[in-house]
Amino acid sequence: MCNDQPRLPSIAYVSLEESQRYAEATVKGSFGLSPAEKFWRDHQPHLQSREYVLRARYRPNWRPSWLGTNLDPTYCEDSIMVSKHNVIDAIRQRDGLLVAIKATRNDTEEIAISTFLSSLKLMSDHRNHCIPLLEVMLDPLDPEMSLMVTPYMRPFNDPEFGASGEVVDFVRQSLEGLWFLHEQRVAHRDCAAMNIMMDGRPLYPHGHHPVRYGYSRDGASELAPLARIDHPVRYYFIDFGLSTHFAPGVSPSVVGAAGRDKEVPELSLDVPYDAFKVDIFAMGNLYDKELVQKYQGLEFLQPLIDVMKQRDPERRPSAEQAFRSFEGIRSTLSNASLRWRLRPRTESMSERVLYDTVAVAREGVHHLKRLVVA
Numbered sequence: 001m002c003n004d005q006p007r008l009p010s011i012a013y014v015s016l017e018e019s020q021r022y023a024e025a026t027v028k029g030s031f032g033l034s035p036a037e038k039f040w041r042d043h044q045p046h047l048q049s050r051e052y053v054l055r056a057r058y059r060p061n062w063r064p065s066w067l068g069t070n071l072d073p074t075y076c077e078d079s080i081m082v083s084k085h086n087v088i089d090a091i092r093q094r095d096g097l098l099v100a101i102k103a104t105r106n107d108t109e110e111i112a113i114s115t116f117l118s119s120l121k122l123m124s125d126h127r128n129h130c131i132p133l134l135e136v137m138l139d140p141l142d143p144e145m146s147l148m149v150t151p152y153m154r155p156f157n158d159p160e161f162g163a164s165g166e167v168v169d170f171v172r173q174s175l176e177g178l179w180f181l182h183e184q185r186v187a188h189r190d191c192a193a194m195n196i197m198m199d200g201r202p203l204y205p206h207g208h209h210p211v212r213y214g215y216s217r218d219g220a221s222e223l224a225p226l227a228r229i230d231h232p233v234r235y236y237f238i239d240f241g242l243s244t245h246f247a248p249g250v251s252p253s254v255v256g257a258a259g260r261d262k263e264v265p266e267l268s269l270d271v272p273y274d275a276f277k278v279d280i281f282a283m284g285n286l287y288d289k290e291l292v293q294k295y296q297g298l299e300f301l302q303p304l305i306d307v308m309k310q311r312d313p314e315r316r317p318s319a320e321q322a323f324r325s326f327e328g329i330r331s332t333l334s335n336a337s338l339r340w341r342l343r344p345r346t347e348s349m350s351e352r353v354l355y356d357t358v359a360v361a362r363e364g365v366h367h368l369k370r371l372v373v374a
Helices: 016-027 035-049 110-117 164-183 275-292 300-308 319-330 337-338 349-373
Strands: 087-092 097-105 136-137 143-151 196-199 234-237 253-256 266-273
Touching: 016 319, 110 143, 136 253, 136 349, 143 275, 164 234, 164 319, 266 275, 275 319
Parallel strands: none
Antiparallel strands: 087 097, 097 143, 136 143, 196 234, 253 266
């Protein structure tokens, strides 16, 4: 709520005329709840009874906090809408944990697979990078739906990678997680960038807004994240709505063209293909598009990407083989090279000089701290 923010920037305050225009626009519905948000508003009483607290915007009889003030609604937390129609953030009352609540249909395998992967036995395996399922609630307003509660995560690439070692850790964890997933006979079938996320708490020790990622919890102040190279994060696979859990001895052959990666060559509506090999291609494609094509200095990943993206599925490695191949690559990289900053391919020469200078200074401070500690 903006009324509780004592240190807003001067641009947060508008003239009387502007505040009146904002008030008129608000009355006309410019800042009103979307249909998806009304879904969550209607579920707020039930979630509150289960000790999940939604933001002020979704509480009954919500009144925009900027009305009657001279504040720009942009700087008021309750103007911030949800970013995904079927997912909302909440605070678990008993311990203050930030969680995500997802509305999902009961006729998919998502709940069963998520429950299986979140069992105590499987969660004790350090290779398990599947989002933990904290609770499943039947939807009190729709018997065909359920509400899944998981820890809140943010996109794996927000903030952007800053050092080669951060990328190396991401590839290692995601391949380790895929190996574990396939070992449990689960094919994800939608290994896209949107479905790999991270627990960003080490980068934002004082928290951040769950929708306006780069801002403080009140959504008003921009934050500077800590560096992953010094504050490692953990990555997770999410969204098992398209996944398949194969029984022991059952062929992993499937049909269908679902999933965000449409470049997988064997996808077919009627010709069976190996679901595990599709995951391998999709992950290789993700590394290619999200890493190698965006940053300089990651050419060491190219041989792995090439083999993972073989057009012939039989020539692609298993997830375990890909992980072990990557470990071999990782062993050839020096600690100094892992700490050096990544250069975006779109970076200009002047930007390169500036950021390289900052990186040298940062590394100097890092080594000085190590000497002092030693």
